[in-house]
Structure formats: structure tokens, C-alpha cells
Amino acid sequence: MKTIIALGSNSNQEENIFKAQTLLKQRFEGVKFSDAQWTEPIGIKSDKFLNCIGTFDTKLSLTQVIQCLKEIEQTMGDSHENHQVGKVLIDIDLAQYGEKIVKKIIWL
Numbered sequence: 001m002k003t004i005i006a007l008g009s010n011s012n013q014e015e016n017i018f019k020a021q022t023l024l025k026q027r028f029e030g031v032k033f034s035d036a037q038w039t040e041p042i043g044i045k046s047d048k049f050l051n052c053i054g055t056f057d058t059k060l061s062l063t064q065v066i067q068c069l070k071e072i073e074q075t076m077g078d079s080h081e082n083h084q085v086g087k088v089l090i091d092i093d094l095a096q097y098g099e100k101i102v103k104k105i106i107w108l
């Protein structure tokens with residue numbers, strides 16, 4: 001299934017986006033990334049976000065893809081506690097799975 005994901009970080013941004021891209025390449029063969037772009041934080045007071053989009057083709061189900069993205073976030077140390085204080089180490093959202101829009105990307 002053709003899949004679109006959105007990556008974002010507002011803390012140690014360049015390093016965290018790079019690390020997430022590396023982990024995603026290990027999990028999803030052939031994943032391609034857009035250039036990363038700096039964006040103003042939306043909905044929270046924080047440092048700027050570094051955002052990018054990833055696309056890949058997968059045989060995994062929608063639930064499995066979401067689970068896999070969550071595991072990568074956790075591996076990188078992202079947590080609810082950090083989010084509560086406005087710190088997003090890494091956010092990897094499933095935006096589109098096949099024809100299904102799973103989540104609107106707010107910063108686009």
C-alpha cells in the first residue's frame with residue numbers, strides 16, 4: 001500500500017529528524033524523504049519545528065504501520081511527559097494509507 005508519513009521535531013531537530021529517517025530506512029525499504037523544512041510551531045509554544053514527509057510502499061496493515069512508527073518514536077525516547085512540557089523529540093504520524101487520509105498534516 002502506498003503510504004505517506006509526516007515527521008516533526010522541535011528539540012535537537014536536525015539530529016532527531018536524521019535519526020528517525022535512518023530508523024525508518026531500516027524498517028521500510030525504499031522510503032523516500034522530502035527536504036526538511038523549518039516551520040513555526042502550531043498549537044504549542046516552542047522552538048521551531050523541523051518537518052519532512054516520507055513515502056513508501058508497504059505490505060503491512062494500517063495498524064501495523066502505526067505500531068511500527070510508534071516503536072520508532074519510543075526507541076528515540078519520545079514520551080508523553082516530554083510532550084506535556086512542549087518538547088517533541090520526534091513525532092512520526094501516518095498521514096495517508098492508500099486512499100485513506102489517516103491524519104491531516106497541520107504544518108503543510
Ligand SMILES: Nc1nc2c(c(=O)[nH]1)N=C(CO)CN2
Nearest residue numbers: 008039040041042049091107
Ligand atoms: N509546525 C509544526 N507544529 C506542530 C507540529 C509539527 O510537526 N510542526 N507537531 C505538533 C504535535 O506534535 C504540534 N505542532
